[in-house]
Amino acid sequence: MEHPLRVGEFLPSDAPVAAADAEIAAPPAGAVAPLPPLPNLPAADVQFLRPQDARYADYLPAANKRKQLAPALRAVCKTEHAVAVMVDWVRSNGLSFAVRCGGHSYEGLSQSSGVAIDVRGLKQIVVDKASNLVTAGSGVSLYALYSALAAQGLALQAGSCPTVGISGHLTGGGHGLLARSHGLTCDGLLQANVVDAQARVLRANATSEPDLWWACRGGGGGSFGIATEFKIEVFPLKTTRVFGVSWKLSQAHAAQLFAAWQDWAPNAPSNITSIMKVGPAGQGLITMRCIGQSVGSESELRSELRRLTAVRPPSSALSVQSLAFLDAVKHFAGPLAYESGLMKAKSDYVLTPLASEGIEAMMAAVAPIVSGGIVLLCDSYGGRIADVAADATAFPRRAGTQYCIQYFSSWSRSADTAAHLADVARVYAAMRPFMPGASYVNYCDLDLDDYASAYWGDNLARLVAVKQQYDPDDLFHHAQSVPLSVPTA
Ligand SMILES: Cc1cc2nc3c(=O)[nH]c(=O)nc-3n(C[C@H](O)[C@H](O)[C@H](O)COP(=O)(O)OP(=O)(O)OC[C@H]3O[C@@H](n4cnc5c(N)ncnc54)[C@H](O)[C@@H]3O)c2cc1C
Structure with a gap:
């Protein structure tokens, strides 16, 4: 998804993007035990x-x-x-x-x-143009990968934030503006090298450690071992078409437009990946912006987008640009430097189209919030994402998944934290009656009661079995790692 923390192609004009207060800088004195002598490793390592x-x-x-x-x-x-x-x-x-x-x-x-x-x-990148392969150290950023590939006329399907790391992104799935045309980032993974809990280096691929390879594609980071290298299938791509169009609407008209996007986006030609952003515009109005990318023709794209522009006249005209792949990356990325802010997000997968009552509830919950205070980013699914069977990788949201809603808020002053958290919680609560309880592991949310079922659904039992096999002592543990047993209701 194009991310609101980035200036990029679109951001509510009053949302903060850069310098922010740090709420937690250092542990309380005495909270951390003194370290034992460090391992004897040279600076080259x-x-x-x-x-x-x-x-x-x-x-x-x-x-x-x-x-x-x-x-x-x-x-x-x-x-x-x-x-x-x-x-x-x-x-x-x-x-x-x-x-x-x-x-x-x-x-x-x-x-x-x-x-x-x-x-x-671990930042080496080796591109094998003849075989459409990249071998990347697990510490590289998405932008480092994009630029190395673009220099060889190749591309990778992944998210739009340039400083996101490949490790967390790929192992959690990885949705970006080529997702409907080329699948999720994890779908291209041919091999992950992983250091396991016994400090063994494992090569996980289709024939060696296949269960670990399966888990590395959607099971999320930090549960099975430490990935050190990824071998990923990539593809030739020179130019793409990027688009954006905005509306400022009453709640009723916004609901009408959202219904049209919902009908169209998950079922559009797989060339086209779109994201619909919904936010408050003040005075009870709603701002909506549809952005996206197509690897098909401009005429197809323009014809498809009439499904939206015919519903309500845009407040800023549709823009379609043909850009080289790396320019398209930059178009959505905004600044390439690392940015930090204060933020909170929650997510919902929409597995069957939302009824009109659900769409109306969304608009009613968003409209009263201060302009720029929240944005709902709706990432379209379907296309190539849906071509992979739900149990073929650990990432479970495949055929039938319509889109993922991310309820996102960012701010810069610690003093505003409580208000922003409350806004996100209120909109999320308003949507509970209409949602199936499925969330995206890469938009992790500590408020979830049963995160494991929400993230992994029917794939949870197999993930638990992989965890038992590779990390029976739960060495690789964090607040939402794959558990050693399936939680009981
Ligand atoms: C600004 C921004 C934009 C984003 N845009 C998108 C987007 O467009 N599409 C999308 O799908 N998601 C997006 N995300 C979400 C992103 O994909 C996840 O947050 C992802 O997990 C981040 O990976 P990371 O390596 O940067 O994070 P980290 O915080 O470093 O790691 C995330 C998790 O992976 C584990 N981990 C890290 N390295 C390894 C390793 N080598 N081996 C095993 N486990 C490891 C960590 O322990 C942690 O549990 C975005 C997030 C932000 C903040």
Whole structure:
């Protein structure tokens, strides 16, 4: 999805994007036990960073400052060997740790006050143009991958935020503006190299460790081991068409337009991936913006978009541009530098089209909020996402899934946190009667009562079995990791 934390192609003009107060900077004094002697690893393998070290602060920022923690030790691993040694060290010393890549976990599931095993030193990218393959270190950002691929006329289907890390993104699924034409990021995964709880390096692919490979495609990060490298199938792509069109509408007209988008977006030609954004425009009005990308013809795209523009006249005209793949990435990405803010998000998968009462409830809940205070990002599904069987990978939301709604709010002053959390909770609560209780693991939400069922649905039992097989002592544990048993209702 195009993300509202980024300036990018569209952002409610009054939403903050940059400097934000950090709500949690350091653990309380005495909360972290002293560390044992560090493993004897050379600088070629690892960079150890403690709070007193000069470069410590450079690696600290996380996307959600509300969840940022300052670790007693960050080990920026540059080799697979270093990852294996660090796993062995934290396990044998019984240390609390987290695994960190891009640091975009909404709930800070990659944050620790103890040890951060940080894979951002694993940043090699090897493109094999002849075979349409990329082999990437698990610490690379999406933008690093996009630019390496674009230089060879290739592309990858993944999200729009340039600083999201490949590790969390791919292992949780990965939805982007090529999702309906090329599937989720995890669908291209041919092999993941993973350091397991015994510090063994496993090659997980279709024939070796196939259950682990299955789990790496949608099971989420931080549950089975530490991925060090991904081999991903990519595809040639030179130009794409990006589009955007906006409306400012009464609630009734907004509901009418949303119903038309809902009919169209999950069933449109798979060339086209669209996102509908719904937000408050003040004075009880609703702002809606449909953005997206097509790998098909401009005439097809324009003809398809008439399904929306014919319903209500746009307040700003439809824009369609043909852009080189990397320019399209930049169009949706906005600034390429790492950005942090205070934020909260929740998500719902819509598995059958929303009845008109549900759409009306959405508009009624959004309209009273201050302009820019919340945005509902609706990512269309269907197309190639739906071509993969629901049990073929751990990612369960396949055929029949209509779209994913993300209820998102970002702000810059800690003093505003309670009000923003309340807005998100109120809109989410208004939608409960209409939702099946399915959520996206990459939009993690600590408020969920039964996160495991919400994220993984019918794939949960197999994920639990993979967890029992590869991490029976639950070494790789965070607040929403795959559990060792299926929760009872
Ligand atoms: C600004 C922004 C934009 C976003 N845009 C999109 C989007 O367009 N589409 C979309 O689908 N999602 C999007 N997301 C959600 C994003 O995909 C998830 O937050 C993702 O998990 C982030 O991965 P990361 O590596 O950056 O995060 P991290 O916080 O580093 O890690 C996320 C999880 O993976 C684990 N992990 C990290 N590295 C490894 C590893 N090497 N091996 C095993 N586990 C590991 C962590 O422990 C944590 O549990 C966005 C998020 C933000 C904040």
